[in-house]
Amino acid sequence: MDINTVFEGVYKIDKKLATKNAVPGFRVYDEELIKLKNSEYRLWNPYRSKLAAAIINGLSDLTIKKGSQVLYLGASTGTTVSHVSDIIENEGNVFAVEVSKRSMRDLLALCEKRENILPIFEDAMNTDSYSSEIGEVDVIYEDVAAPTQDKILVKNAELLKKGGSAYVAIKSQSIDVSRDPREVFEEFIKNVSHTFKVVQRVKIEPFDKLHLFLHLKKL
Numbered sequence: 001m002d003i004n005t006v007f008e009g010v011y012k013i014d015k016k017l018a019t020k021n022a023v024p025g026f027r028v029y030d031e032e033l034i035k036l037k038n039s040e041y042r043l044w045n046p047y048r049s050k051l052a053a054a055i056i057n058g059l060s061d062l063t064i065k066k067g068s069q070v071l072y073l074g075a076s077t078g079t080t081v082s083h084v085s086d087i088i089e090n091e092g093n094v095f096a097v098e099v100s101k102r103s104m105r106d107l108l109a110l111c112e113k114r115e116n117i118l119p120i121f122e123d124a125m126n127t128d129s130y131s132s133e134i135g136e137v138d139v140i141y142e143d144v145a146a147p148t149q150d151k152i153l154v155k156n157a158e159l160l161k162k163g164g165s166a167y168v169a170i171k172s173q174s175i176d177v178s179r180d181p182r183e184v185f186e187e188f189i190k191n192v193s194h195t196f197k198v199v200q201r202v203k204i205e206p207f208d209k210l211h212l213f214l215h216l217k218k219l
Helices: 050-056 079-088 101-113 149-159 181-192
Strands: 003-007 010-013 016-020 033-036 039-043 069-073 093-098 117-121 137-142 160-171 196-202 211-218
Touching (some): 039 079, 050 160, 079 101, 101 117, 137 149, 149 160
Parallel strands (some): 069 093, 093 117
Antiparallel strands (some): 010 016, 016 039
16 A cells, blocks of 8 residues: 655545544544554545545645644534544644534543543633633634634634634535525635635535635734
């Protein structure tokens, strides 16, 4: 098998995306495990992770790396969170914010295996409830199914260092199902433009439809 580095901590094994498993022998979502060169890798399914889809579709820069402090909004059950956990290794932390009780149960089970994932059971607009325990972060990742997705990002940007990156999966159908997705995307960008500049836009079809993936940088 051939292995190539795509970004720090992100690899391609025979053209399939992967991260090095921080907890060898354990799967998170029935992903395939591959042992190669004395290490174990987890294949990263782009149909289960919008970040993986964006990387495959041409994301040009990933600032999530070893030692990063990442604020993850909309952690769900932890599929993408687990791959971020692999990338940042034990030197970093993922502050995983999730409001669903059902998703949080699965996320807590994941946290028992991965000490660099710190669960926060809270609405992502209520930053006052968790800002003191987080401090300043290097990266924000947002994948929130809410019509106020833009406001949530701007509110949490208070915790992001100047020049830090935000990666956002805009879900047009969660914001306004009646409008053209392109209008929704442009309005989102306009509404966050006083806080962020756009570094790159990435379409993530065929993995997810009616989404736009953004790499933003805090002004």
